[in-house]
């Protein structure tokens with residue numbers, strides 16, 4: 001049996017199934033026209049907690065959810081320590097091979113990330129997460145800035161030989 005479109009005052013057949021909630025347990029039945037309209041306006045994040053929204057965003061942005069929050073926080077703490085040590089000159093940079101210059105695009109990318117020439121891939125990753133979060137357009141960041149960060153990240157990813 002075909003239901004009538006559930007959109008108010010619509011007499012067409014409700015041949016399209018649209019989820020009412022993200023858990024996909026309940027559906028509306030709309031005609032194709034109202035289904036298209038509903039899908040366009042459907043709030044994907046409705047009914048999600050802030051943590052779930054965050055995890056979903058991370059999955060979309062980074063490819064997989066940062067499941068291990070403790071590790072993510074440790075990375076964050078590492079970065080803070082790194083910055084503090086860098087600022088106070090306490091870090092062990094002198095143990096690292098002395099680099100005085102890198103290819104132009106890599107230098108620019110490091111500059112975008114506010115990282116020194118001696119930055120490790122791990123530092124790049126941590127910094128990228130922080131910046132991407134801060135500038136993500138969905139979080140009222142600037143699309144231009146976000147694109148700049150993504151492009152810098154791609155450059156560094158290549159430079160560090162990561163895929």
Ligand SMILES: [Zn+2]
Pocket residue numbers: 005006007010011012030031032033034
């Ligand atoms: Zn309809």
